[in-house]
Structure formats: structure tokens, C-alpha cells
Amino acid sequence: MAGPESATPVEQITTAVRSGEWSARQVASDCLARIASAEDRLKAFLHVDEQDVREQADAIDARIQRGETDGALLGVPVAIKDNLCVRDLPTTCGSRILAGYRPPYDAEVVSRLRAAGALIIGKTNLDEFAMGASTESSAFQQTSNPHDLQRVPGGSSGGSAAAVAAGLVPVALGSDTGGSVRQPAAFCGVVGHRPTYGSVSRRGLVAFASSLDQVGPLTFHAADAARVLEVIRGADPGDSTCTVDLLGIADSPARVEKLRIGLPAQYWRDDVQAEIREALGGVRDLLEGAGAELVPIDLPLTDHAIATYYLLVTSEASSNLARFDGIRYGPREPGAELADVYRRTRARFGDEVKRRILLGTFALSAGYYDAYYKKALNARREIQAEFARAFERADLLLTPTTPTTAFLLGEKTQDPLELYLCDVFTAPSALAGIAAVSVPVGKDAAGLPIGAQLLAAPRRDHRALAVARWVQSRVHYSLDPVKLEARSGT
Amino acid sequence: MQPDQIRAIARLAHLDLTDEELSRFTGQLDGILAAFAKLEDLSLEAPPPAGSIPAAPLREDEVRPFVDPHELVEASEDHADGFFSVPRIL
Numbered sequence: 001m002a003g004p005e006s007a008t009p010v011e012q013i014t015t016a017v018r019s020g021e022w023s024a025r026q027v028a029s030d031c032l033a034r035i036a037s038a039e040d041r042l043k044a045f046l047h048v049d050e051q052d053v054r055e056q057a058d059a060i061d062a063r064i065q066r067g068e069t070d071g072a073l074l075g076v077p078v079a080i081k082d083n084l085c086v087r088d089l090p091t092t093c094g095s096r097i098l099a100g101y102r103p104p105y106d107a108e109v110v111s112r113l114r115a116a117g118a119l120i121i122g123k124t125n126l127d128e129f130a131m132g133a134s135t136e137s138s139a140f141q142q143t144s145n146p147h148d149l150q151r152v153p154g155g156s157s158g159g160s161a162a163a164v165a166a167g168l169v170p171v172a173l174g175s176d177t178g179g180s181v182r183q184p185a186a187f188c189g190v191v192g193h194r195p196t197y198g199s200v201s202r203r204g205l206v207a208f209a210s211s212l213d214q215v216g217p218l219t220f221h222a223a224d225a226a227r228v229l230e231v232i233r234g235a236d237p238g239d240s241t242c243t244v245d246l247l248g249i250a251d252s253p254a255r256v257e258k259l260r261i262g263l264p265a266q267y268w269r270d271d272v273q274a275e276i277r278e279a280l281g282g283v284r285d286l287l288e289g290a291g292a293e294l295v296p297i298d299l300p301l302t303d304h305a306i307a308t309y310y311l312l313v314t315s316e317a318s319s320n321l322a323r324f325d326g327i328r329y330g331p332r333e334p335g336a337e338l339a340d341v342y343r344r345t346r347a348r349f350g351d352e353v354k355r356r357i358l359l360g361t362f363a364l365s366a367g368y369y370d371a372y373y374k375k376a377l378n379a380r381r382e383i384q385a386e387f388a389r390a391f392e393r394a395d396l397l398l399t400p401t402t403p404t405t406a407f408l409l410g411e412k413t414q415d416p417l418e419l420y421l422c423d424v425f426t427a428p429s430a431l432a433g434i435a436a437v438s439v440p441v442g443k444d445a446a447g448l449p450i451g452a453q454l455l456a457a458p459r460r461d462h463r464a465l466a467v468a469r470w471v472q473s474r475v476h477y478s479l480d481p482v483k484l485e486a487r488s489g490t
Numbered sequence: 491m492q493p494d495q496i497r498a499i500a501r502l503a504h505l506d507l508t509d510e511e512l513s514r515f516t517g518q519l520d521g522i523l524a525a526f527a528k529l530e531d532l533s534l535e536a537p538p539p540a541g542s543i544p545a546a547p548l549r550e551d552e553v554r555p556f557v558d559p560h561e562l563v564e565a566s567e568d569h570a571d572g573f574f575s576v577p578r579i580l
Contacts, residue, residue, distance in 0.1 A: 105561075237549050237554065243549045338579055343505065344506070362491075372529075
């Protein structure tokens with residue numbers, strides 16, 4: 001049948017739907033069929049309401065019949081991380097404390113996707129409340145990496161990354177607090193973009209660490225991420241960090257020969273997996289060969305970023321997650337007194353969430369506030385200043401997204417600190433609030449994807465995405481969806 | 491960190507911990523804080539001016555009606571007459 005292949009560029013889908021070559025109904029049915037055939041092995045989705053998807057598609061087809069063919073994402077299937085509210089679908093954040101909760105409104109980014117003609121396909125799995133780097137802390141299911149089902153997809157937006165990589169959807173939204181879009185994108189071999197802090201509304205994103213949380217797209221093609229950004233970005237009176245349109249003017253396409261590419265010494269380290277260093281070296285050589293100037297950069301505070309990041313996010317999380325007490329959202333455990341209801345309901349949190357609430361409550365408590373929280377706040381400002389100085393000397397920074405490729409399921413679950421260290425190359429830029437893109441640039445000997453990270457000054461998102469697109473068109477990396485291993489016994 | 495300290499923090503955060511959780515979390519949080527002690531190496535002066543994050547101006551504080559506030563209350567498990575129900579506190 002003539003339905004779209006999953007790695008079809010978004011523009012091709014919208015053109016075919018607009019012209020009537022494909023109906024939205026057909027696109028939706030193909031997408032649902034792909035999900036049905038892969039989900040027993042992948043487990044990327046927590047909720048898909050097939051009837052709702054078909055109704056959305058029929059509504060789009062009716063619009064087209066009336067001649068209303070506008071929409072940058074007309075007929076494009078989009079999966080949504082399950083910490084973003086979608087009206088009348090469950091929003092669980094991968095947590096038993098929100099099991100069955102159905103928010104009565106759409107997140108602002110979801111409203112904008114719908115207005116652009118997108119089909120909202122379903123909700124993807126994640127680490128509980130987006131706290132993790134492997135999607136293993138989800139209370140409901142374990143998502144696999146489509147490149148090797150025994151390995152993690154990364155996290156916390158692991159369901160979104162796996163769904164795109166396996167070709168179930170061409171676009172997914174994730175959220176990135178310290179790398180939760182970019183790291184799973186790198187592990188699954190797709191593009192992941194963390195927009196400049198304040199450029200995309202978080203209204204309807206369940207808050208984890210508000211001074212860092214950002215919503216961003218995961219796609220096969222960098223050009224598609226740029227297109228999705230154009231749909232979801234922009235001022236929203238419902239998010240006080242997003243009251244102006246920061247990305248008002250898209251950068252003109254990057255001219256690589258004019259660019260100064262910074263190479264931060266603290267990211268080009270010998271303890272990074274050899275194949276990642278080699279692949280990154282290849283990208284660096286491509287850029288230099290095209291005329292870009294390579295600039296050595298020093299970011300000495302990189303080594304302090306993990307401690308800074310975790311003290312701040314756990315502090316913010318301990319406050320943000322206080323609202324989950326059984327009264328307003330999700331199931332309630334009975335108790336004779338209010339405090340009993342709170343404690344019994346909050347026993348539904350998983351281990352990682354409890355650990356982070358404890359750590360954050362400690363860092364904010366009397367006697368420790370100055371030594372931990374305040375110190376981390378000051379370190380964060382120094383890290384921001386360090387990046388600002390780097391961007392006086394370089395237009396973009398090129399780094400690995402992760403120090404290793406995807407690890408085995410269960411490999412790091414016993415040692416939370418080891419999982420925290422997965423964020424070493426993504427947390428610093430999150431603390432600085434800058435633009436960041438991960439783009440697949442190769443595979444290791446085991447066939448696992450390798451991601452390169454492009455960091456740009458605030459508001460320079462389109463510059464980073466344009467160079468990601470340039471890199472993607474020149475490296476040897478297949479743009480076909482991953483073919484999943486057969487089920488054992490079949 | 492000592493188990494008593496963790497128990498006191500858990501009480502502040504409305505978390506009930508089993509003995510097994512208490513012992514496990516104590517060891518883990520101790521390890522995490524020990525690793526984070528490297529922040530003490532940093533000699534940070536007075537906070538430098540906010541760096542590269544563009545500051546978003548605040549909008550005017552205008553009241554905007556929510557489409558249907560009752561729907562928010564009705565999404566909760568226990569509610570009556572447009573209010574959240576809770577156990578008697580007085």
C-alpha cells in the first residue's frame with residue numbers, strides 16, 4: 001500500500017496529505033499498524049487510543065475536503081511523552097501515583113501541534129517523573145532500544161526515542177531537564193533537540209525541575225526537528241518563563257565554511273568510548289574540510305556540573321512533587337487523617353523519585369541550605385558564564401552526546417550515582433539554558449548508534465539545527481527505521 | 491548521613507520509609523553526597539551576574555478565566571459540589 005514509510009521526511013507526508021495522494025486516515029492506519037506489530041517487543045507506548053486517532057484523522061481529511069490545507073504538520077503522526085498533558089488521554093508520568101489520571105486540557109505544545117494539523121498518536125513511556133537516563137524507572141513497563149532489545153533506549157524520553165527510531169512515528173515530543181531528549185536520541189540513533197530555555201511553553205508539562213525543564217522534538221531528520229520547533233515555539237502567557245518569542249527570527253542557513261567550531265577539552269576525553277571519539281573526530285574533520293575553523297575551548301567547570309545539576313534538580317523536584325498527595329490528581333489511599341492520606345498515597349512513588357525527594361529536601365533543609373543548594377546555585381551561574389565566554393570565541397561547540405553507547409538493561413539500576421554520571425555531557429548545557437542538538441553520526445562495533453552534540457548560544461537553535469542537518473547529510477548513517485529482532489520462538 | 495537524619499527528612503517530605511528502604515537509601519544518599527562534596531573545592535565569590543540565560547520579562551498580571559475549572563476538580567478521586575474532599579481536620 002502506498003502509505004508513508006516511517007522515515008519519510010515530514011514535508012513529504014504533509015505534501016502527500018495536502019494533495020490528497022494520501023489521506024490522513026491512511027497515514028493514521030499505517031502508523032497504528034506499525035505500532036501494533038512492534039509494541040510487544042519495544043514497549044515504547046503507555047497509551048494509544050486507536051479510535052481517537054482515527055477520529056482525528058477523519059477530522060483532518062474533512063478539513064482538507066473543505067479546502068483547509070494549511071498546517072506545517074498536516075497529517076503527521078506525533079507521539080507525546082507521558083509527562084505532557086493530552087486531553088482525555090491518561091497522563092501518568094510513568095508513576096503509580098498518577099495511574100489513570102486524565103487531565104482535562106492539552107499542554108500548550110499539544111494544542112499547537114493540533115492546530116498545525118498533527119495527529120496525536122499516543123503517550124510514550126518515560127522514567128518516573130522524567131527522573132532517569134534509561135527509562136527503567138517507569139512503574140509500568142520497560143522500553144527496549146530498537147537497535148538491541150537487551151539494551152536501554154536511554155532516558156528519560158526513552159519511549160519517544162524508541163518510537164521514532166523503530167519507525168512507529170516520524171516525530172515525538174520529549175522533555176529535557178538534563179539531557180532527557182538528547183541522550184535517548186543518541187542511544188536510539190535519532191535527532192533530539194533541547195530548545196533554548198524559555199523558547200517553548202511548558203504549560204501542561206508536569207514540572208520536575210522548573211528552572212531546567214524544556215520540551216523538545218525527536219525526529220529522524222534534523223530538518224523535521226526544525227519544522228516542529230517552528231510549530232511549538234513562541235510566547236505563551238501560561239508559562240512565566242516564556243512570555244516573549246525568543247526565537248522570533250530563524251537564522252539564515254548556516255554556512256559551514258564561515259563557522260568557528262569549538263572543541264571543549266573536557267568533552268574530548270580519553271575515557272570516552274573509543275568508537276565515539278573516532279566518530280566525533282570524523283565529524284570534526286568533515287567540518288574542517290568544509291572550511292570551518294576549529295577552536296580549542298576550555299570549560300573547566302564541566303567536572304562540577306553533575307553535582308551542581310543534581311543538587312538543584314532534586315531541590316526543585318522535592319518542592320514540585322509535593323503536589324502529588326492524593327488530593328487533586330490520581331488515586332488516593334485512604335487515611336483517617338490528612339497526613340495519613342498524604343503518606344500512604346506518596347508510598348506509590350518509586351525508589352528513584354523517593355531518593356530525589358529525600359536528597360532535595362535535605363539540600364534545602366535548615367543547616368544545609370548554604371552548603372548545598374546555595375553553593376550549587378552559585379556554581380550554576382559560573383557554568384553559565386563559562387559557556388557565555390566560550391560563545392565569544394566559537395559559534396557552535398561540538399561534543400559527544402554521551403560517553404558510551406546504550407548500556408544493557410539492568411546494568412546500572414543498582415547504583416544511582418552511576419546513572420547520574422550518564423548526564424555528564426548534557427547537564428552542563430541544560431544548566432546554562434543554551435540550545436543543544438544531538439545528531440546520529442555513526443555506530444559502534446556492536447551496531448549501537450553514536451550521537452554528536454552541537455551546542456549553540458541561547459536563541460541560536462536554528463544555527464545548531466542547520467549544522468546538524470548539514471552533518472546528517474554527509475555522515476554515513478542509515479535513515480531507514482530499525483528493523484526489530486523477531487520475537488523469540490517465532 | 492545517618493538513618494535518623496533520613497527519617498527526619500522523610501517526615502518533612504511526607505514519605506513513609508520501610509526499614510529496608512531506610513537502610514538502602516541511607517547508604518546510597520551518603521555515597522551521592524560524598525561524590526558531590528567536590529563542589530566544596532570551588533571557591534566561589536559572591537554570585538556573579540546571571541550569565542547567558544535570556545531573562546524573560548513578566549507579563550501583566552491579568553486574570554484569565556480557565557475554560558472549565560470544575561473539570562479540574564472532577565478529575566480528582568474524591569470531590570463534592572465543585573470542591574476537593576479531604577478527611578476532617580478539625
